[in-house]
Structure formats: C-alpha cells, structure tokens
Amino acid sequence: MESHVRFWRVVLLAPPLLVFGLFVLWPLADSFRYSVSNWNGFSADAAFVGLDNFRKIFTDPLFANAILNSAIWMAAALVLPVGAGLALALLLDSGVRGAGVFKSIFYLPICLSSVVVGQIWIWIFQPDWGLLNTAISAASGETFGYAWLAKPGTALYAVIVAWSWQQTGLAMVIFLAGLTAIPRDLLEAADVDGVAYHKQIAHIILPMLRPATVVVIALSVINSLKGFDILYIMTGGGPFNSSDTLAMFMYDESFKKYKMGYGSAISVVLFVITLTIIFVYFKELKKMDEIYE
Amino acid sequence: MTRHYIKRALLAAAIALPTGYGAAPSLAADTVTISHYFTGEMGRKGIEEIFAKLTAATGIVVKDSPIGHEDFKTGILVRAAGNSLPDVFSYWAGARTKFIADAGNIASIDAEWAASGLDQIVEPGIIKNASMYDGKHYLVPFGYHYxxxxxxxxxxxxxxxxxxxxxxxxxxxxxxxxxxxxxxxxxxxxxxxxxxxxxxxxxxxxxxxxxxxxxxxxxxxxxxxxxxxxxxxxxxxxxxxxxxxxxxxxxxxxxxxxxxxxxxxxxxxxxxxxxxxxxxxxxxxxxxxxxxxxxxxxxxxxxxxxGPVDGLVMSKTAANKEATWKLMSYLITNTDVQVKWAAVQGALSPNTKVDTKTYSPVMKHALDEVSKADAFAFxxxxxxxxxxxxxxxxxxxxxxxxxxxxxxxxxxxxxxxxxxxxxxx
Structure with a gap:
C-alpha cells in the first residue's frame, strides 16, 4: 500500500517538476551563466568577464535610480491598495445600500489584464483630451495640458495610481472575507458599551483582521515584484529611465541596449533581492502560524 | 525498490507528456515562415494582399507572424537569441542589418541575387548602400522612404x-x-x-x-x-x-x-x-x-x-532556402507588388522597372528630390x-x-x- 502511494506521488509530481525544471530552473541557471559574460543577446561569441558586470552595476547611476523606484513602487503597492481596500471593505461592510453592486464594481479592475488597465489610464492621462486634464480644465476654467506620463517627475506616480486602482479590488475582497469572520456579537457588545467606531476599528476589527491582512500584504508584495506589464505599457520605464524599476531596467539593458550579460547580472541581483524578501516573509508567516496555533 | 518505482514513474510521466514534444513542427515544403513590422498604419492590409497574390502565383504558403513596429526591434532579437528566427523577416537596412549580419544570424544571398539578376532590377545606389555589407549581399530591398x-x-x-x-x-x-x-x-x-x-x-x-x-x-x-x-x-x-x-x-x-x-x-x-x-x-x-x-x-x-530602406533578410536557419528566396525575389521583382506596396505604404520602389507614373504627385516629387540629391543618408x-x-x-x-x-x-x-x-x- 505504502509503495503504491509512493509510486503515484512520483508519477503525479514528475510532470510539474519537469516543466518547472525546464522553464524555471534551467533559464535561471542560464541567467547566472550569462551574468559573467559580455554576450550581446544573439551573436555566437561571448567572452567570460568574471564579476565585471556586478562591479559595474554598483557604480551605475541608472541602477541606483531603478532601486529607488522599485522601493517607491513596493511601498506604494503596500500602502495604497491595502489602505484603500481596507477602507472600502469597512464601508461596504457597514450595511451601506447597494453594497453588492459596489463590491462588483470595485472588484472589476482586477479581472482586466494589466495591458487593458494600462491603456485605459494612458487615455485618462492623455494631455490633450484625457479625462483627467479635461476635468482639471473644466474645473479651473483654463486649458491644462500637463503630460503626466511624459514628464520625468510624474510618470512613475501616474503608473502607481493606475496599478493601485487595479489592485484595490483584490485587497477589498480579502478584507471583506476577513470581516465576515469577526463575530457580530462582539461588535454589538462594543456598541452597547458605547465604544466609538474608530476605537472598535483599532481595538477589535484590525487585530481580528490580522490573518486577512497577512494575506493581503503578501499578495501585494508578490504582485508588486511582478509589476512589469503595466509599467511596460504605460511608460516603458521612461521618460529617460525616470520610471525604471529593476525589472524594467533589466529588460532595457538586455534587449534594447544589447547587453544581455549585464542585463543577466541585474536579473541575478533582482533574484537575490526577491529571494530575501520572500525568505523574510515566510519566516514571519511561520511565526504568525505558531501564534495562531 | 525505490529506484524501481522512480523508473516506472518516469516512464509513466514520459507517456503522459504531450507526444509531440521535442519534434520540430513539420511544415509543407513550400511553406515559408515570415515575421515583419508592416502592421497597422505601416501597411498591414497591403502586405496581406501581397502575400495572397504571392501564394496564387507561386504556390508558396506564407506563415505570417507580424509584430508591431516598435516591439519588432526587440522581438526579432529575442527570437534570434532563442535560435528560432523565421525563414525570412523584414529589417531596416543600414547599421541594424550590419549588426545582425556580423552576429551571424542572417544568410548571405550572393548566389541567389546573381541567379535572379537583381543587379539589373534594383536601383544601383540602394544595392551599394542597403543590400551589401562587407562585400556580400544580405538584404533584398522592398521599399524605401524619404x-x-x-x-x-x-x-x-x-x-x-x-x-x-x-x-x-x-x-x-x-x-x-x-x-x-x-x-x-x-x-x-x-x-x-x-x-x-x-x-x-x-x-x-x-x-x-x-x-x-x-x-x-x-x-x-x-x-x-x-x-x-x-x-x-x-x-x-x-x-x-x-x-x-x-x-x-x-x-x-x-x-x-x-x-x-x-x-x-x-x-x-x-x-x-x-x-x-x-x-x-x-x-x-x-x-x-x-x-x-x-x-x-x-x-x-x-x-x-x-530616409530608411525596408528590406527582407534570410535567416541562416531558414528551413527551405529555395522557397524562401522565391518569396524574397518575387516581392522585389514583381512590379505589380511594388506598385501596390508603394501606394498602400507610401514607399518608393527600389525596382527600376516600376513605372513612376503610378506614383501620386507627392511621391513623384519625393522621388525627384532623392534623384537629384548629392547623397542619400540613412x-x-x-x-x-x-x-x-x-x-x-x-x-x-x-x-x-x-x-x-x-x-x-x-x-x-x-x-x-x-x-x-x-x-x-
């Protein structure tokens, strides 16, 4: 019996492991190999350059710029969708009329592909006839033609707004599910005792939402690390690298500047950073599990 | 004992994998794969009609994978890196073509060029500046611009x-x-x-x-x-x-x-x-x-x-070089195709046999400017x-x-x- 189970375990695990090995582990190992070469991406010749690419990374101002932008991106991805999602969840859970309809509306953007969301926001931010500038012009009575996505000062933040708009729905739904798990009689008892709503939030709701919060934050971090497509569509890291994140920077160096070796070195650094974040996260998660057990 | 099970498991997994895995897609002998950037406002409709005409005239089946103009610049190099270039693809003459020719991704077409007598058909200035790199022919010009x-x-x-x-x-x-x-x-x-x-x-x-x-x-x-x-x-x-x-x-x-x-x-x-x-x-x-x-x-x-010169280059890994060349030479030598392309994309034809009366007055004027200039620069x-x-x-x-x-x-x-x-x- 035992050996039979073991047989099926291996049979069922083999295909996904093969695919994982072929499409994840192999390319990963390859990118480590390229990172110590000066390969341009398609020619037959490439020379071993040791750690030159890595040395160059740490003196490259564009790398520092990409690190800073990635940090801003991740911080914003944590604060904006999580905060807005929580606020919406509390609002919709408070018995407001039409909550079901609003839930669907707020959740809808997450069902759209990032490319579609990016395109919608390109139109909103369009300087001549976009929704935002048209609204500002109408409100102020003066023609307003600021190019949000084409100016180095605002491009990254404009994409963050679009990204948050899409991600808020996901956070909201998870918080709503968490809210249903909070016993109603607890909140009713607090009401009877005359506890103000903001105090209920701080002392009852938020602590009891902790499992949902852990999930939301984890998803936000993971999604923000994956956030490449919407940036690619909306700014492509531009103008002039002002909205480059690490992933975008890696893509640019590899495929636009024909420095696959250097790009691979950036990807190795990105891999180490991601691994560290995930390691810390799992450690924290394990601690949390122990508390709840 | 365990080894025995692993062996059986691997065998089962091998059977479970899609049976076609690993086998190269087998294409009919007269099928040619092509990728190009003639999409949207860059001539998508025109190129499709031209391919249909080519198939009717030569029996070559075109397996077409167009990529948007901007994405093509990186897309084709990604395919080159993965060793999966199409048989033929559109490319910009000049430093870009030289770059991939130097990298060894495209085939020299000297023999085919001579056999098709393209020296008698293509504008000499374009042959020198756009087709030839380090003394060898690589690119068949398809249209050029001013x-x-x-x-x-x-x-x-x-x-x-x-x-x-x-x-x-x-x-x-x-x-x-x-x-x-x-x-x-x-x-x-x-x-x-x-x-x-x-x-x-x-x-x-x-x-x-x-x-x-x-x-x-x-x-x-x-x-x-x-x-x-x-x-x-x-x-x-x-x-x-x-x-x-x-x-x-x-x-x-x-x-x-x-x-x-x-x-x-x-x-x-x-x-x-x-x-x-x-x-x-x-x-x-x-x-x-x-x-x-x-x-x-x-x-x-x-x-x-x-201006730029748009051309077609043959991948070094082209499966059927004969059919691929047939496609490339047809697109430059057939004057109907050239006239059509000039009209839909707004290009000038590198084919000297094309009757310039078919050009709009604006394109005729552009041709005159190119003809009388001291130099043509990419x-x-x-x-x-x-x-x-x-x-x-x-x-x-x-x-x-x-x-x-x-x-x-x-x-x-x-x-x-x-x-x-x-x-x-």
Whole structure:
C-alpha cells in the first residue's frame, strides 16, 4: 500500500517538476551563466568577464535610480491598495445600500489584464483630451495640458495610481472575507458599551483582521515584484529611465541596449533581492502560524 | 525498490507528456515562415494582399507572424537569441542589418541575387548602400522612404504662404508667420523617440555635411564637437521660439500627423510613410497635403536626403532556402507588388522597372528630390550602431523635454558613445 502511494506521488509530481525544471530552473541557471559574460543577446561569441558586470552595476547611476523606484513602487503597492481596500471593505461592510453592486464594481479592475488597465489610464492621462486634464480644465476654467506620463517627475506616480486602482479590488475582497469572520456579537457588545467606531476599528476589527491582512500584504508584495506589464505599457520605464524599476531596467539593458550579460547580472541581483524578501516573509508567516496555533 | 518505482514513474510521466514534444513542427515544403513590422498604419492590409497574390502565383504558403513596429526591434532579437528566427523577416537596412549580419544570424544571398539578376532590377545606389555589407549581399530591398517637411496645404494657404522656404531664414520666417496667426508651426510626436531624429539628421547634414556625419555615426567624431553643438543650437532656436507642439514626448508620430491633418499644426518632418497613413484616412495627396525638402542651412554644404530602406533578410536557419528566396525575389521583382506596396505604404520602389507614373504627385516629387540629391543618408537610428542609436534617440527626446540642458546631454551621450564604440572595436 505504502509503495503504491509512493509510486503515484512520483508519477503525479514528475510532470510539474519537469516543466518547472525546464522553464524555471534551467533559464535561471542560464541567467547566472550569462551574468559573467559580455554576450550581446544573439551573436555566437561571448567572452567570460568574471564579476565585471556586478562591479559595474554598483557604480551605475541608472541602477541606483531603478532601486529607488522599485522601493517607491513596493511601498506604494503596500500602502495604497491595502489602505484603500481596507477602507472600502469597512464601508461596504457597514450595511451601506447597494453594497453588492459596489463590491462588483470595485472588484472589476482586477479581472482586466494589466495591458487593458494600462491603456485605459494612458487615455485618462492623455494631455490633450484625457479625462483627467479635461476635468482639471473644466474645473479651473483654463486649458491644462500637463503630460503626466511624459514628464520625468510624474510618470512613475501616474503608473502607481493606475496599478493601485487595479489592485484595490483584490485587497477589498480579502478584507471583506476577513470581516465576515469577526463575530457580530462582539461588535454589538462594543456598541452597547458605547465604544466609538474608530476605537472598535483599532481595538477589535484590525487585530481580528490580522490573518486577512497577512494575506493581503503578501499578495501585494508578490504582485508588486511582478509589476512589469503595466509599467511596460504605460511608460516603458521612461521618460529617460525616470520610471525604471529593476525589472524594467533589466529588460532595457538586455534587449534594447544589447547587453544581455549585464542585463543577466541585474536579473541575478533582482533574484537575490526577491529571494530575501520572500525568505523574510515566510519566516514571519511561520511565526504568525505558531501564534495562531 | 525505490529506484524501481522512480523508473516506472518516469516512464509513466514520459507517456503522459504531450507526444509531440521535442519534434520540430513539420511544415509543407513550400511553406515559408515570415515575421515583419508592416502592421497597422505601416501597411498591414497591403502586405496581406501581397502575400495572397504571392501564394496564387507561386504556390508558396506564407506563415505570417507580424509584430508591431516598435516591439519588432526587440522581438526579432529575442527570437534570434532563442535560435528560432523565421525563414525570412523584414529589417531596416543600414547599421541594424550590419549588426545582425556580423552576429551571424542572417544568410548571405550572393548566389541567389546573381541567379535572379537583381543587379539589373534594383536601383544601383540602394544595392551599394542597403543590400551589401562587407562585400556580400544580405538584404533584398522592398521599399524605401524619404523624409521631408509634410504640411497641410490649406493651413499654409490660409496663412497667406505662397512659396515654400528654401533657406533656414525663410523657414524661420514661415514659422514666425504661422505662430503670429495662432497656428502651431511644427507637430512632433517623439513618444517613441525616433520621430525626433530627423531634426538632428537634417540639421547636422545641412551644417556639417554628410562626411562629418558619417564620422559621428562611426564613432570617430565626438558629440561634444562644435559641429554637433551647432546643429543642436539650430534645433534649439525652434524650441525656444515655441514652434513645436507642446509635450512632444506625450504623442506618437500618428498623433502629430493627425494634428497636421486636422489643421491644429501646420507641418511635420516625417518620412513618406506618412502619405500612406494620410491616404488611409481619406486625405488627397497634392490637394490636402504636400511637402517641401528640408531647407538649406549653410551654403556650400552638399545636399543630402534622409530616409530608411525596408528590406527582407534570410535567416541562416531558414528551413527551405529555395522557397524562401522565391518569396524574397518575387516581392522585389514583381512590379505589380511594388506598385501596390508603394501606394498602400507610401514607399518608393527600389525596382527600376516600376513605372513612376503610378506614383501620386507627392511621391513623384519625393522621388525627384532623392534623384537629384548629392547623397542619400540613412536616418540616425539606422546610420549608427543599434546600442548607440538607443542612447542618441533618448537624448533627442530628452532635448525635446528640456532643451536648456543640451550641453549636459551631449557630454553624457559622448561618454556613453566612447564606451559603446570602444567595445565595438
């Protein structure tokens, strides 16, 4: 019996492991190999350059710029969708009329592909006839033609707004599910005792939402690390690298500047950073599990 | 015991895997795979009709995978990196073709070229400049373009302008007149960066001349030279005077073309493909729009024209070289195909047998300008190596964002150029 189970375990695990090995582990190992070469991406010749690419990374101002932008991106991805999602969840859970309809509306953007969301926001931010500038012009009575996505000062933040708009729905739904798990009689008892709503939030709701919060934050971090497509569509890291994140920077160096070796070195650094974040996260998660057990 | 189970498990997994895995897709003998950037406003509909015609005439089945113009630049190189190039693909003649020829991704077509007698068909200047690299044929030209100052005839007429400017001073006067009448003189959409390059190209060619420009493109002159500074200073005269549409980096070249078509701006410096786009939205060449050549800036400098040559190259890994060549030679030698392409994409034909009477008056004028010019130069991103082009194009867009820091930009570009050309040697 035992050996039979073991047989099926291996049979069922083999295909996904093969695919994982072929499409994840192999390319990963390859990118480590390229990172110590000066390969341009398609020619037959490439020379071993040791750690030159890595040395160059740490003196490259564009790398520092990409690190800073990635940090801003991740911080914003944590604060904006999580905060807005929580606020919406509390609002919709408070018995407001039409909550079901609003839930669907707020959740809808997450069902759209990032490319579609990016395109919608390109139109909103369009300087001549976009929704935002048209609204500002109408409100102020003066023609307003600021190019949000084409100016180095605002491009990254404009994409963050679009990204948050899409991600808020996901956070909201998870918080709503968490809210249903909070016993109603607890909140009713607090009401009877005359506890103000903001105090209920701080002392009852938020602590009891902790499992949902852990999930939301984890998803936000993971999604923000994956956030490449919407940036690619909306700014492509531009103008002039002002909205480059690490992933975008890696893509640019590899495929636009024909420095696959250097790009691979950036990807190795990105891999180490991601691994560290995930390691810390799992450690924290394990601690949390122990508390709840 | 365990080993036994693992063996059985692996065997089962092997059976479970899709049976076709690992086998190369088997294509019929007369099937040719192609990838190209003739999408959307760059001629998608026309190319499909041309492929249908090719299939009817030769029996070759075209397996087509088009990629948008901007994405093609990286997309095709990704396929080259993965060793999965199509049999044939469109490519820009000049430094880009040389780059992939040097990398060994495309096949020399000397024997096929000679066997098809293309020397008797293709324009000699194009053979020399666009088809041949290091003495070998690589690229079959399919169409070429000329960049000029395209304008809305009604806007210029309404502003009382009767003669086209021939000199820089006359051009500045024209811009001043238009601006005084409340019309933005020049539309530019540099979101994808390359549309700004024609300003640099023409200003440098008209002040420093083609020989100096060739040196700069090859990395033997510096971006901090007085020649480059002078060209940028002329460009800055226009930006400082407010002659460009604001926020150039927020628009694409078609946005700029739309502004001119709608009369919101008067002119745009663009390649002849704009005629294909404008004809497609119902404008009439000659009556709704026309062009004038970029004005002379300095007397005594040879007259050069700027433009790209689109061509087809054969992948070194092409499965069926015979059928692939049949496709390539058909597209250049068949005059009906060439006439059709010239009309739908707004290209000039490299085939000398094409009757120029089939051109619109605007395209005929473009051909005349090319014919009488002292030199034909590839636009910036085809004239210098691709890594350098990336740096230079970004600088042009940055200049359009804030022209005041031009000297800093040039210093920065030169530092990068030094690095890029040092590696290339």
């Amino acid at each position: 960049a000029g100052v395209f304008y809305n005839t009604k806007v210029l007429k309404d502003a009382g302008i009767t003669a086209n400017p021939k000199t820089w001073e006359e051009f500045l006067a024209l811009c001043a007149t238009l601006k005084s009448k409340g019309i933005t003189p020049i539309a530019l959409g540099s979101k994808d960066q390359w549309p700004a390059q024609f300003w640099f190209d023409y200003l440098l060619l008209r002040t420093a001349g083609p020989d100096y420009r060739a040196k700069l493109m090859a990395g033997t002159a510096s971006y901090t030279d007085p020649e480059v500074k002078e060209a940028m200073a002329k460009w800055k005269e226009l930006t400082d005077a407010g002659y460009f549409t604001p926020q150039a980096n927020a628009s694409t070249w078609t946005d700029a073309a739309d502004k001119v078509a709608q009369g919101k701006a008067a002119m745009t410096l663009m390649g002849t493909w704009i005629t294909g786009y404008w004809n497609g939205i119902g404008l009439k060449p000659g009556s709704d729009y026309d062009f004038f050549p970029f004005p002379t800036v300095k007397a005594g400098v040879p007259d050069a024209v700027v 636009n910036y991103d085809l004239a210098t190596t691709p890594p350098m082009a990336e740096v230079g194009l970004a600088m042009f867009a940055r200049f359009m964002d804030d022209p005041s820091k031009v000297d800093d930009y040039l210093k920065d570009v030169q530092a990068k150029a030094k690095d890029i050309f040092a590696k290339a040697q």
